[in-house]
Each structure stands twice: as C-alpha cells, then as structure tokens.
Amino acid sequence: MKYQNILKDNKLQCTICPRNCKLSDGQRGFCQIRKNIGGNVELISYGYNTGLSVDPIEKKPLYHFYPSSKVLSFGTLGCNMGCMFCQNWHISKSKGDPTELNQTSPEKIVEIAKELGCKSVAFTYNDPVIFFEYAIDTAKICRDNGIKTVAVTAGYINPEPRKEFFTYMDAANIDLKAFSEDFYKKNCLASLEPILDTIKYVKNETNCWLELTTLLIEGENDSDDELERECEWIVQNLGVDVPLHFSAFHPDYKFMDRPQTKLSTLLKAYEIAKKAGIKYVYTGNVLDEKTSTTYCHACSKSLITRNIYSINEENLQNGYCTFCGAKCEGRFGGLDI
Numbered sequence: 001m002k003y004q005n006i007l008k009d010n011k012l013q014c015t016i017c018p019r020n021c022k023l024s025d026g027q028r029g030f031c032q033i034r035k036n037i038g039g040n041v042e043l044i045s046y047g048y049n050t051g052l053s054v055d056p057i058e059k060k061p062l063y064h065f066y067p068s069s070k071v072l073s074f075g076t077l078g079c080n081m082g083c084m085f086c087q088n089w090h091i092s093k094s095k096g097d098p099t100e101l102n103q104t105s106p107e108k109i110v111e112i113a114k115e116l117g118c119k120s121v122a123f124t125y126n127d128p129v130i131f132f133e134y135a136i137d138t139a140k141i142c143r144d145n146g147i148k149t150v151a152v153t154a155g156y157i158n159p160e161p162r163k164e165f166f167t168y169m170d171a172a173n174i175d176l177k178a179f180s181e182d183f184y185k186k187n188c189l190a191s192l193e194p195i196l197d198t199i200k201y202v203k204n205e206t207n208c209w210l211e212l213t214t215l216l217i218e219g220e221n222d223s224d225d226e227l228e229r230e231c232e233w234i235v236q237n238l239g240v241d242v243p244l245h246f247s248a249f250h251p252d253y254k255f256m257d258r259p260q261t262k263l264s265t266l267l268k269a270y271e272i273a274k275k276a277g278i279k280y281v282y283t284g285n286v287l288d289e290k291t292s293t294t295y296c297h298a299c300s301k302s303l304i305t306r307n308i309y310s311i312n313e314e315n316l317q318n319g320y321c322t323f324c325g326a327k328c329e330g331r332f333g334g335l336d337i
Contacts, residue, residue, distance in 0.1 A: 003015045003132075021034070029080075032077065048104075049074040049101055052104065055070070056070065058308075063306075064280065064331065065120075065209050065331045066332065068311045070119060071122045072116060075123065075125030076126060077091050080130050080190075081188050085217060088126060092125075114145060120170065121148075122151075123149070123150065128153055128165075129161075149170050154175045154188075171211075171331065177221070181193075209330065211242065213244075213247055215247045216248065216266060217255070217258060227272045231244075243280040247283070248266060267288075292308070294328065301324070303316050303321055318333040
C-alpha cells in the first residue's frame with residue numbers, strides 16, 4: 001500500500017487520512033477496516049459491501065448532476081470520522097468482520113450498474129475515503145464503461161491520496177458538518193481545516209462536480225453567525241455556483257436527546273445563504289417545494305421543481321434556461337449511457 005510510512009518502532013503509519021494512525025502488526029486503524037497485516041496496511045473490506053441499492057441521484061443529494069438519473073449505491077463498514085450524530089452508525093461504527101458482508105467485485109458492480117440502467121455508481125453510506133482502493137478500482141472500470149462515479153464523503157483525506165481519489169470521481173457531495181473547529185473536535189473527533197482544504201481542492205483543482213451538505217442540529221451548528229461565516233467562506237473560496245444543501249437532523253446514535261430540526265431553522269439557513277449570494281440553495285429531509293426547487297439565477301423562473309426525490313417539472317435544455325437562455329451550472333443532458 002503506497003499511502004503508508006514505516007516507523008522506527010516497527011509500526012506502520014497509514015497516511016490515507018489526517019488521523020495518520022500508527023499501527024502495530026494486526027492492529028486496525030480508527031476506521032476499523034484498514035489494518036497492519038504483516039508489514040503492510042491493507043483494506044480488509046476490499047470486495048465486500050453492505051449491499052447494492054438503486055437510488056435517484058437526488059438522494060445523494062446531488063441536484064445538478066444528471067437530474068432524475070439512477071445511481072447504484074454501496075458502502076462498506078467503518079468510518080474515519082467519529083460523529084456523535086451519525087445516521088448510518090450501524091455500519092459506520094461497526095467493528096465486525098467485513099468478509100461476512102456481500103461479496104461483489106468492482107467488475108461485477110459495473111456489470112450490475114449497466115444491467116439496471118444506472119447512469120452512475122455512488123460510494124456512500126460510509127465514507128469512501130477509507131475504502132479507497134475498492135472505490136478507485138471500481139471507478140476506473142466505470143470510466144471505461146461510460147458510467148459516472150459519485151463520492152459522498154466528509155472530505156477527511158490527506159493531500160496526496162486526495163489527488164488520486166478525486167481524479168476518478170465525476171461528482172462529490174461533501175459534508176461540511178459545521179463551520180466550527182470546536183464542533184468538529186467535540187462532535188466528530190476530527191478537525192475542520194482538512195475538510196475545508198479538500199473542498200477547495202475539489203472545486204478549484206479538479207473536474208469533479210461539487211455540491212455541499214450541512215446537517216443542521218439546533219443549538220450546535222445553526223447560529224446565524226456560524227451560518228453567515230460558512231456562506232461567506234463558500235463565496236470567497238468557491239464562488240457562488242456550488243449548490244448548498246441544508247438538511248434536517250433527526251435524533252440518532254448518541255444524539256438521541258436532541259430535537260429534530262424544525263423547518264423554520266432550515267428556512268433561516270436558506271435565506272442566509274441566498275443573502276450571501278449563493279445561487280443554488282436547498283433544504284433536505286423535509287418536504288418544501290420552494291426550497292427544493294432550482295431557480296434560474298438570471299430570470300428567477302423555476303428550472304427544476306422537485307417533490308422530495310422526484311422531479312415534477314423541468315425547464316432546462318442541455319443546462320440552459322428555456323425561458324431566458326441563461327446557463328445553470330452543473331452536469332445536465334445526455335442521460336443515456
């Protein structure tokens with residue numbers, strides 16, 4: 001494995017993510033699926049997954065990446081984040097044996113995607129950064145077969161593997177979980193700065209389509225000040241074209257005592273982002289047509305009207321507004337594989 005260092009005390013250091021875990025022989029990293037086996041850090045979940053699922057691309061959520069197309073989604077076990085509010089904690093916190101999962105080779109995944117008419121394959125449910133080799137090998141075969149690839153990730157990855165990883169990703173939704181170092185340390189056992197670096201890298205140095213999601217937890221990351229700082233950072237570092245999704249939290253894992261996010265909280269965040277100048281802002285995990293709709297930034301007409309994950313109306317022609325001709329940023333058209 002190329003992303004490792006040999007240390008003086010006969011340990012190995014995994015350098016995939018900023019945790020840089022130091023592993024004795026036989027020891028697993030924080031993520032639980034990268035392990036020192038005989039002097040090499042190996043991915044013990046390679047070829048094993050928690051199941052394959054066909055989803056609408058809007059569920060990732062990606063609203064500007066081949067709308068209404070189908071995506072074949074899968075993940076493995078473990079995670080390199082320690083989020084106390086994880087909504088997939090049954091798999092992300094698992095310390096189980098990955099070889100007890102479904103066994104599916106990269107070749108077979110692509111074959112299934114083609115058979116089911118999926119435009120893309122998504123690495124999701126747990127963070128694909130940690131099943132790096134499995135995701136990349138699958139992505140390479142996808143590319144050879146005209147299938148797009150999607151990473152749903154927290155973006156907690158080191159600079160060198162980041163270059164390789166996003167070379168093979170056609171789209172990414174990165175979870176910007178908060179805009180506070182304290183939040184990341186306390187609630188994710190991680191750090192904010194590496195995530196910001198990844199987001200900037202993907203937007204400014206790759207061809208990977210980028211969207212962002214912030215899960216709003218009342219009393220934790222939803223203050224006006226924090227939301228204003230997040231939106232200001234986005235505009236200054238990424239521009240105004242990156243879609244931003246504010247999603248509703250529901251009680252889970254170690255945050256069972258926290259309230260479900262109110263619609264009013266999401267609408268407040270939506271208005272703050274729009275006021276900051278971000279063109280495409282959405283709410284998620286709630287039913288609200290206004291804040292699920294894509295509007296033309298030039299004439300304000302409705303371009304894509306959504307009902308949760310389905311599209312009710314579309315007024316785009318190859319990415320251009322059918323009313324005024326203005327371009328809507330994203331990847332549109334050519335849905336046939």
